[in-house]
Amino acid sequence: MLQKLLLLTALCGAALAGSHSLRYFYTGVQGAPGVPEFISVGYVDDLQIDHYDSNTRKAVPRQRWMEENVEAGYWDGETRKREGWEQTYKVDMKTLMGRYNQTGGIHTWQMMCGCELKGDGSVGGFWQYGYDGNDFIAFDKDRKVWTAPTAAAVITKNKWDKDTAYNEQEKDYLEQICIEWLQKYVEYGQESLRPVRPEVTLSSPRGSRLSCLATGFYPRAIEVKLLKNGQILSDEESSGTSPNQDGTFQLRKSVEINPTATETYSCQVEHSSLTTPFTVVYTGPEVGGGPPTLIIVVVVIVVLLIVAAAIGGFYLYKKKGGKPGYTPAKQGCDKMDSSSNNSSNPPA
Numbered sequence: 001m002l003q004k005l006l007l008l009t010a011l012c013g014a015a016l017a018g019s020h021s022l023r024y025f026y027t028g029v030q031g032a033p034g035v036p037e038f039i040s041v042g043y044v045d046d047l048q049i050d051h052y053d054s055n056t057r058k059a060v061p062r063q064r065w066m067e068e069n070v071e072a073g074y075w076d077g078e079t080r081k082r083e084g085w086e087q088t089y090k091v092d093m094k095t096l097m098g099r100y101n102q103t104g105g106i107h108t109w110q111m112m113c114g115c116e117l118k119g120d121g122s123v124g125g126f127w128q129y130g131y132d133g134n135d136f137i138a139f140d141k142d143r144k145v146w147t148a149p150t151a152a153a154v155i156t157k158n159k160w161d162k163d164t165a166y167n168e169q170e171k172d173y174l175e176q177i178c179i180e181w182l183q184k185y186v187e188y189g190q191e192s193l194r195p196v197r198p199e200v201t202l203s204s205p206r207g208s209r210l211s212c213l214a215t216g217f218y219p220r221a222i223e224v225k226l227l228k229n230g231q232i233l234s235d236e237e238s239s240g241t242s243p244n245q246d247g248t249f250q251l252r253k254s255v256e257i258n259p260t261a262t263e264t265y266s267c268q269v270e271h272s273s274l275t276t277p278f279t280v281v282y283t284g285p286e287v288g289g290g291p292p293t294l295i296i297v298v299v300v301i302v303v304l305l306i307v308a309a310a311i312g313g314f315y316l317y318k319k320k321g322g323k324p325g326y327t328p329a330k331q332g333c334d335k336m337d338s339s340s341n342n343s344s345n346p347p348a
Helices: 064-069 074-099 151-161 164-188 293-320
Strands: 020-030 038-044 047-053 107-117 123-131 134-140 145-147 199-203 209-217 223-228 249-256 265-270 278-282
Touching: 020 074, 020 164, 038 074, 038 164, 047 074, 064 164, 074 107, 074 151, 107 164, 123 164, 134 151, 134 164, 145 151, 151 164, 199 265, 199 278, 209 223, 209 265, 223 249
Parallel strands: none
Antiparallel strands: 020 038, 020 107, 038 047, 107 123, 123 134, 134 145, 199 209, 209 249, 223 265, 265 278
């Protein structure tokens, strides 16, 4: 028996409450025809704010509020900075391929950096690089040194750590400049960045499998737990969080259940749009396998109305002596002086 309970959640919190982050992802690619050799994207929380690649060679906004609020010349400046990073990446790629004794194949050189302003006012930041999908080197901003997890990265670490002034500059970017730009962007996009509470459906369409779907929520981070008699189930399956077309997200978790048992199942949801965790209760399959009586009644009524309308339309047509025809319905149509760092690190 299908049972659905829709979660009616608490009112959404304040738009600027909670944590916010500003992150940049740079990727250099070697040996992959049809793929740009360099791509750069920026994100505020889970929304992409800009894009640059080596094919278009132009930094462009990905949110209307970015396009409308930044000062004149901002995008030209960002384009020049990304072009600088692109050239550095080409040099780095050759250096690393030589260091790993590689002469061909597909290779990637990636950088991730960003900052976070937490709900309690504290700040965080990170700056790290990866080569061919593996960690290569990362910045320890508290100690102001680079850490090398592999022998191949020690050369780069020693080279970069010699420039203590530059490491100090990196720390200042992460803790000061990046945070200042993050605050600007959050103000620009406060309506888009406002938390959206999830709609939650708990159902057992096949009787033996219970499914909890949370959808339409923003930001991405969410906790969804399936419980039996108040105890968290550990054997649940998760679809993983995925984007909806409107910029919100969805997540489904499911578990096998005994359709004839009397246990009480529930789905607990925690999200920044909710003031407290909420629980949707599923009272258990009450039998059968067929849809609820109420649904059957509604379907029967709808079918009868359609039949009645069709019969009435036919007699009206005969009465007027009309001829068949078809009228198609109308179709609907659905940086230091910048947020990204002003200059790249020295070549690897």
